[in-house]
Amino acid sequence: MQVVSHALEGAVLVITVDNPPVNALSHAVREGIVNALSDLPSEAEAVLIVCAGRTFIAGADISEFGKPPLSPGLADVLEALENCPLPVVAAIHGQALGGGLELSLACDYRVLDSKARVGLPEVNLGLIPGAGGTQRLQRLAGVDTGLKLAVSGKPISANEALDVGIADAVFQDQLVTNAVAFAAETAKQKRCLRDAPAPPMDTDAFDRWTGYAHKKMRGQAAPLAVIDAVRHGLENGFEAGLKHERALFEDLVSSHQSKAMRHLFFAERLAGKPPRGVEGKPIALSQAGVVGAGTMGVGIALSLLAAGKDVVLFDVKPAALSVGYDRIRAVIDGDLAKGRISETEAASRRQRLTKAEDWSGFDQCDIIIEAVFEDMEIKKTVFAALAERVRADAILATNTSYLDIDELARSVPHPNRVLGLHFFSPAHIMKLLEIVRGEATSDDVLVTALALGKQMGKISVVSGVCHGFIGNRMISAYGREAGLLLLEGASPQAIDKAVTDFGMPMGPFTMADMAGLDIGYSNRKKLSPDQYETRAVLVHDQLVEMGRKGQKTGSGFYRYEDGNRTPLHDAKTDEIIAAVRTREGITPREIDAEEIVERCIFALINEGAALLGEGIAARGSDVDVVYANGYGFPRWRGGPFSYADQVGLDYVAERIASFAERFGTRWWTPAPLLIELAKSGGALATHEN
Numbered sequence: 001m002q003v004v005s006h007a008l009e010g011a012v013l014v015i016t017v018d019n020p021p022v023n024a025l026s027h028a029v030r031e032g033i034v035n036a037l038s039d040l041p042s043e044a045e046a047v048l049i050v051c052a053g054r055t056f057i058a059g060a061d062i063s064e065f066g067k068p069p070l071s072p073g074l075a076d077v078l079e080a081l082e083n084c085p086l087p088v089v090a091a092i093h094g095q096a097l098g099g100g101l102e103l104s105l106a107c108d109y110r111v112l113d114s115k116a117r118v119g120l121p122e123v124n125l126g127l128i129p130g131a132g133g134t135q136r137l138q139r140l141a142g143v144d145t146g147l148k149l150a151v152s153g154k155p156i157s158a159n160e161a162l163d164v165g166i167a168d169a170v171f172q173d174q175l176v177t178n179a180v181a182f183a184a185e186t187a188k189q190k191r192c193l194r195d196a197p198a199p200p201m202d203t204d205a206f207d208r209w210t211g212y213a214h215k216k217m218r219g220q221a222a223p224l225a226v227i228d229a230v231r232h233g234l235e236n237g238f239e240a241g242l243k244h245e246r247a248l249f250e251d252l253v254s255s256h257q258s259k260a261m262r263h264l265f266f267a268e269r270l271a272g273k274p275p276r277g278v279e280g281k282p283i284a285l286s287q288a289g290v291v292g293a294g295t296m297g298v299g300i301a302l303s304l305l306a307a308g309k310d311v312v313l314f315d316v317k318p319a320a321l322s323v324g325y326d327r328i329r330a331v332i333d334g335d336l337a338k339g340r341i342s343e344t345e346a347a348s349r350r351q352r353l354t355k356a357e358d359w360s361g362f363d364q365c366d367i368i369i370e371a372v373f374e375d376m377e378i379k380k381t382v383f384a385a386l387a388e389r390v391r392a393d394a395i396l397a398t399n400t401s402y403l404d405i406d407e408l409a410r411s412v413p414h415p416n417r418v419l420g421l422h423f424f425s426p427a428h429i430m431k432l433l434e435i436v437r438g439e440a441t442s443d444d445v446l447v448t449a450l451a452l453g454k455q456m457g458k459i460s461v462v463s464g465v466c467h468g469f470i471g472n473r474m475i476s477a478y479g480r481e482a483g484l485l486l487l488e489g490a491s492p493q494a495i496d497k498a499v500t501d502f503g504m505p506m507g508p509f510t511m512a513d514m515a516g517l518d519i520g521y522s523n524r525k526k527l528s529p530d531q532y533e534t535r536a537v538l539v540h541d542q543l544v545e546m547g548r549k550g551q552k553t554g555s556g557f558y559r560y561e562d563g564n565r566t567p568l569h570d571a572k573t574d575e576i577i578a579a580v581r582t583r584e585g586i587t588p589r590e591i592d593a594e595e596i597v598e599r600c601i602f603a604l605i606n607e608g609a610a611l612l613g614e615g616i617a618a619r620g621s622d623v624d625v626v627y628a629n630g631y632g633f634p635r636w637r638g639g640p641f642s643y644a645d646q647v648g649l650d651y652v653a654e655r656i657a658s659f660a661e662r663f664g665t666r667w668w669t670p671a672p673l674l675i676e677l678a679k680s681g682g683a684l685a686t687h688e689n
């Protein structure tokens with residue numbers, strides 16, 4: 001297939017890039033553009049670059065990073081565009097991202113479809129723009145915009161691009177026809193940004209974006225490298241800036257951070273594909289039902305409405321139904337007011353939402369998701385009520401964080417239509433969706449759920465059935481070690497600091513206070529003591545029994561002043577911890593940050609390796625996706641498995657063995673898969689069952 005073609009339209013040479021799915025700048029594309037520019041027909045007076053398919057060029061081909069470079073490189077393409085004797089226009093639809101926007105900046109003009117977006121998202125891959133983006137953009141649109149796009153990595157709309165001068169024109173429709181006319185009539189001159197004067201220094205912008213990078217992108221090297229590159233070009237001129245940008249890009253491309261983030265990019269896309277051996281056909285879903293109008297039910301209904309489904313909402317308590325229904329409409333109104341959705345879309349979502357008066361409201365539903373209280377007997381009652389009334393082929397999904405999907409499925413006829421959909425709260429905001437496949441779940445039902453996840457804009461990961469599935473089963477190992485470290489002598493502050501310094505957004509004790517200590521307390525009451533480490537929660541239990549349930553009661557591990565959420569040191573907590581240690585006969589010891597991090601993170605990795613070995617996760621990369629999207633594991637570490645591979649599985653296995661010697665094998669038995677991969681030189685993040 002020819003990925004680059006060209007044809008004359010009047011006096012305009014139209015070069016079309018057609019490299020599905022996203023017109024990435026693969027070698028053949030680069031070569032095709034350079035060749036087309038090297039042999040201009042004599043009739044041509046202007047050149048137009050357009051893309052076939054759903055988008056303009058979405059950037060460099062990420063899969064080529066880390067491989068030997070093939071000539072021509074992207075810099076050669078940009079040089080050919082700048083040196084082209086004719087004015088060059090880029091016509092942008094869909095997205096012009098990274099190298100795609102950079103390519104357009106080497107053109108003389110840019111015209112955009114009104115729905116197009118442009119951006120420099122390289123920081124999301126641990127990189128900086130590598131083809132002049134930090135130099136040309138500031139010369140076109142000023143320092144603030146240059147920093148904004150490349151530091152935040154967030155794309156902007158066509159109208160914003162017009163406002164800041166990136167776009168020369170925006171067309172409502174007929175982009176190519178309008179762009180040809182623009183190239184013929186308006187694009188009369190070369191306007192090379194390489195020769196444009198440097199913009200004035202903007203100290204405020206540098207301060208603001210440096211602050212943003214430190215606050216919002218803590219631990220990441222790329223945003224600071226962007227700032228360095230922009231400043232270098234401003235102070236030393238275009239050519240020096242370009243050279244500096246290239247050097248920084250080369251360093252970053254081989255860094256752990258960028259490798260980790262590129263791993264996550266592909267892992268997130270892979271996670272949404274059916275696991276090996278699953279060959280179902282997706283079932284069309286148009287009408288969905290939600291049982292339970294609490295926080296989770298509301299979020300799930302909003303996600304379904306965003307996916308274009310008709311939604312029937314029901315709650316056995318009429319008052320709760322009414323509150324939930326109003327809450328959904330309020331969120332839709334809020335999204336409209338913030339410009340997130342159009343008036344037409346808001347009207348459509350309101351119109352597609354209905355309240356059911358009783359269970360018969362679900363008669364026509366293709367899928368019903370229950371989001372009632374986390375209790376097996378209550379969920380069985382709901383499923384029984386549904387099974388009596390809904391179509392025999394309607395999918396029954398349970399939003400549970402821990403419960404046994406197989407037990408629930410066995411309680412209804414046709415258990416092959418049952419599965420778990422574990423949404424994270426708030427369900428309409430959080431991207432992660434664990435799709436829990438029961439022993440009877442059919443392949444058709446599973447692929448239907450994956451398709452639904454995509455329609456809802458979620459990052460879906462398939463999990464098998466076990467207590468807590470992938471995410472919560474692993475987090476309990478992490479929480480257990482945090483609790484034991486506390487008992488042995490570390491303070492909540494020291495533990496929280498060590499893991500936040502590692503890159504977690506919040507420490508386990510701040511997190512527990514925020515979630516409410518009573519939640520875990522009541523969950524534990526449903527478990528038998530052999531299912532968890534009772535010593536790890538002695539302090540938690542003591543706090544709850546004293547009425548210190550966390551933020552909501554003004555104290556837990558920390559104290560909170562005047563409803564403020566800032567955790568403050570509380571001497572009373574120190575006394576409580578000390579009393580528990582004395583009662584248990586424990587002499588506290590000094591514990592350093594390294595031990596804290598290793599015990600918490602390696603416990604997480606070991607539990608993950610155990611469940612991957614058991615086949616609960618289909619792929620190691622799925623575990624990384626769960627942790628990066630549901631539990632705040634730093635993306636620049638790529639997830640727990642990517643991190644484990646980076647520090648070395650033999651090292652992780654050796655540390656786990658030493659913890660087993662010190663603390664016993666009950667919780668520190670190395671997972672067989674971890675041992676196997678450490679011995680064979682394999683990797684957890686790329687392991688596939």
Ligand code: CAA
Nearest residue numbers: 022024058059060061062063097098099121129130131269
């Ligand atoms: N390189 C290689 N493959 C890419 C790619 C890229 N830049 N962008 C997307 N793909 C692939 C995806 O892996 C996916 O492949 P599979 O179908 O095999 O899973 C396929 O294209 C479709 O991608 P999405 O599922 O993400 O499609 P979408 O419609 O949801 O999103 C998109 C489209 C917004 C363009 C999104 O894919 C995206 O954000 N891509 C990355 C953009 C990016 O980061 N560009 C900068 C690259 S670095 C760079 O350009 C450096 C430089 O300065 C030279």
